[in-house]
Amino acid sequence: xxxxxxxxxxxxxxxxxxxxxxxxxxxxxxxxxxxxxxxxxxxxxxxxxxxxxxxxxxxxxxxxxxxxxxxxxxxxxxxxxxxxxxxxxxxxxxxxxxxxxxxxxxxxxxxxxxxxxxxxxxxxxxxxxxxxxxxxxxxxxxxxxxxxxxxxxxxxxxxxxxxxxxxxxxxxxxxxxxxxxxxxxxxxxxxxxxxxxxxxxxxxxxxxxxxxxxxxxxxxxxxxxxxxxxxxxxxxxxxxxxxxxxxxxxxxxxxxxxxxxxxxxxxxxxxxxxxxxxxxxxxxxxxxxxxxxxxxxxxxxxxxxxxxxxxxxxxxxxxxxxxxxxxxxxxxxxxxxxxxxxxxxxxxxxxxxxxxxxxxxxxxxxxxxxxxxxxxxxxxxxxxxxxxxxxxxxxxxxxxxxxxxxxxxxxxxxxxxxxxxxxxxxx
Numbered sequence: 001x002x003x004x005x006x007x008x009x010x011x012x013x014x015x016x017x018x019x020x021x022x023x024x025x026x027x028x029x030x031x032x033x034x035x036x037x038x039x040x041x042x043x044x045x046x047x048x049x050x051x052x053x054x055x056x057x058x059x060x061x062x063x064x065x066x067x068x069x070x071x072x073x074x075x076x077x078x079x080x081x082x083x084x085x086x087x088x089x090x091x092x093x094x095x096x097x098x099x100x101x102x103x104x105x106x107x108x109x110x111x112x113x114x115x116x117x118x119x120x121x122x123x124x125x126x127x128x129x130x131x132x133x134x135x136x137x138x139x140x141x142x143x144x145x146x147x148x149x150x151x152x153x154x155x156x157x158x159x160x161x162x163x164x165x166x167x168x169x170x171x172x173x174x175x176x177x178x179x180x181x182x183x184x185x186x187x188x189x190x191x192x193x194x195x196x197x198x199x200x201x202x203x204x205x206x207x208x209x210x211x212x213x214x215x216x217x218x219x220x221x222x223x224x225x226x227x228x229x230x231x232x233x234x235x236x237x238x239x240x241x242x243x244x245x246x247x248x249x250x251x252x253x254x255x256x257x258x259x260x261x262x263x264x265x266x267x268x269x270x271x272x273x274x275x276x277x278x279x280x281x282x283x284x285x286x287x288x289x290x291x292x293x294x295x296x297x298x299x300x301x302x303x304x305x306x307x308x309x310x311x312x313x314x315x316x317x318x319x320x321x322x323x324x325x326x327x328x329x330x331x332x333x334x335x336x337x338x339x340x341x342x343x344x345x346x347x348x349x350x351x352x353x354x355x356x357x358x359x360x361x362x363x364x365x366x367x368x369x370x371x372x373x374x375x376x377x378x379x380x381x382x383x384x385x386x387x388x389x390x391x392x393x394x395x396x397x398x399x400x401x402x403x404x405x406x407x408x409x410x411x412x413x414x415x416x417x418x419x420x421x422x423x424x425x426x427x
Contacts, residue, residue, distance in 0.1 A: 006197040008108040009237060010085035010188070014143065014422040015172065017080045021049040024174035028182075028419040031146060031209075032056045033130065049078050051419035054145050055137075063140040070141050081424070087187040087196060088421055089165045090241055094180040094414050096251060103249030103414075104162055106196065107147055107184075107421055109237040110205075112221050120150070120205045121399035125407050126212050127358070134216040139223075144239035144423035147416050148210030148217075151392065152203045154246035161195055172420065180414045184421065205242070206399050209412050214238065239423035241416055245392050253411040254389040257341065258364040258372045259352075262382040266350045267305055271312075273349050277321050278314040286373050289313060293386055301341055302369070302386030304376040311373070316340060332401045336394060337387050338409045345385065357406070365408040 021027050026047040029035065032055050035043070043052040059065035073079045088107040095101070115122055138144075152158075165185050173183040187193060207214055217238035224235040243250060274280065278301075283289040289311045293302045299316030316322070322334050326343045333339050346352040357363060364381075366372050372384035390410060398405055 006201070007111050008087070008197055008200050008242075009111070010087045010193055011109045011237075011239075011423055012082045012085050013088070013107075014074075014079045014081055014424055016049070016419065017077055018172075020076065020078045022047060024172060024420075025176070027051055028174055028176060028417050029055060030176075031415050031418060033212075034415065049073065051145065054141065054143075055418055063136045066137060067140040070143060079422070084188055087193060088171075089162060089185040089187060090416075090420070091166065091183040091185070092180055092249065092414055093183070094178075094249075096413060101249040101251065103243060103247055103251075104166070105149075105241040105243040105416075106158075106162070106187075107239065107241050108196070108200075109234075109423060110148075110150075110240040110242075111237055112217055114218065117400060117402065118204050120207070122207045122211050122214070122404055123395040123399045124207075124211050124409055125358075125404045126215055127407060130212040131215050131219070134213055135219050138216055138220050138425075142424065142426035144213075144217075144425065146210075146213070146418040147239045147241045147421075147423075148213050149208045149241050149243065149412060149416055150210075151206045151208050151245040151250075151395075152200065152242050154244040155199055155203070158196070158199050158244070161192060165192070174417075174420075176414075176417055178414065180417075182417050182420060200242070206245070206395060208243070208395075208410070209415070210240075234425040237423075237425075239421075245396070250392065251413045252389040252392070253367045253413045254369070254387045255365050255367060255408045255411045256369055256372045256387060257385040258366060258375055258381045259383045259385070260362050260364070260381055262305070263351055267307075267382075270305065270349065274312075274314060274345075277317060277344060277349075279317055281313040281315070283311040283313065284309065286311065286370060290369050290386070293388060296388065298335065298337060298388075299340060300388065301337065301345065302384075303345075304373050304384040306376050306379055306382050314345075330398075330401050330403045332394075332397045333403050333405070336390055336398070336405065336409070338390070338406055341385055341387060342406050367411050367413070 016027055027049050029043050029050060029052045035056055040052060040056060040058055043050045053069045054066050057065040090105045090107050092103045113120060165187055168185050170183045171186050175181050221235050289302050292313055293300055301314045303312045303314060322340055322344060325348055326334055369386050375381040376384045
């Protein structure tokens, strides 16, 4: 490969040959971290060519099985390589709470670089196990099967180009299980690619989703460089979907916490202790609680505890209280509701420290507030803790301050689908 010259590059992606694979709806999948065993089995049964067999294989040696499946599909022509490099306009049309949205992104090869203010930033912490898993898969397949999702500052020049491209016929389109329509359009004209390359050369990027995959791409690059005497190669790039941070379809949903176990003594004393910091509102109706939370301001949390018929809305009495609990924390982090939950409610009031949260053994994350409350009411969970989502501005301020939010602080809806375009790194 010629030494990299641009921050973003077009690429000859791998796509499904639908004459051999069948309809796209049968072969696409959600992101790997949303797939439990039941969903994995369902996708396996849906099609012998579903991308789950590459992304999250269920064989004992799942990494080698993914690589063997990839080789077989390439040999059979189930997957084929586009005849020329391209950037891709990726459009998602979807509904949320009765309102229609459209979100547009650019799928490109992005030149890898270490996190740096003004260039590329994370906003969430990562777990070690997913990074190891994704690295082993990348080593085996040498293909980016799914895309990282990043935000860039809105640009009138880029918007104008995307509006022109959106008028072209779609190369492919598919509707997923939750009703989102996914569309891909090609950008192959040299003048258009040059415009994008120049526009993105200095734009700061913020990782929205795919922190584990970006860290994996950096680790893979380091390994390949070490083995190839730092020679440039496709491993210097990774597949990324770039979305403007002012895109009207950019939705962030709250990620609620469900705890399996709580210390009985801490639960018994919860309301007495919580009144030191919060004003409490009691509810006997989940809809009213959730509506009140959505309409609320910063510093509000919803809480349900097993065995307790009441639901609570917690409203922080004084924002300065979080400064007392976390005095050494960056001010941008202290402003976040997720920090309030983790540092004050979990650690101070319930005795659950950061290390216990990071193990993941006692905590589940969900965007479904009602399901979280139902689990507690049915005795299947010890507690549910509901949050409002952070804003894009919150993410940018935290990233620019050189900080990261706790794991699972954001949920961008809808997720990027897996299987539309894949990026080979073995050429």
